[in-house]
Amino acid sequence: MKIQDTGLEELLIDLKPLDDGMERANFVRAGQWDYERVTYDYKIGSPEENVTYYIRMQGYAVEGDVDRGDAVIKLLTPLIGKHYYPHGIEYGEEEDFPTTTVERAKKILKNVKENIQPFAK
Structure with a gap:
């Protein structure tokens, strides 16, 4: 499921301060990652048996190269996904996410924005 209106989507930022800000969060x-894309994940535990939630931030290089560390990254809309053991993570809109988990994800993403906003282009 997409987490809309975070202020992160479409943000442009150099890779190094992005990596640092994401790590701090x-x-x-x-x-x-590959030469053109990056993906960051945050694991959220769940009281449900065999269920874990993940916040995923993705971006792609609009210039430079991720491997060389000189990329400028354009962020995409954050996602929240549900991991089903042993099958994998589902990010679809048809997934059911507890309101408390979605609200927690929004708070975490607010922290991310505070970490990286000063370095945005």
Whole structure:
């Protein structure tokens, strides 16, 4: 499900301050990148058995190269997904997300925005 109106969508930012800001907000990029795209994930625990939620931030390079670390990234609309063990994560609009989880995700994304907004282009 897309999390709308966060102020993050369409934001342009250099990769290094983006990585730093996302890490400070406890998002993980790890190996989830290629030369043109980045993906950051934040794991949200759940009281439901075998269910975990994830906030996903994605972006793509409008100039430069992610591998070289000189990319300017354009962020996309954040997503919230539900992981079903052992099948994987579903981000579809037809998924049912608890209101408390969605509100928590919005607070986390507000923190992300505060971390990276000063470095936006």
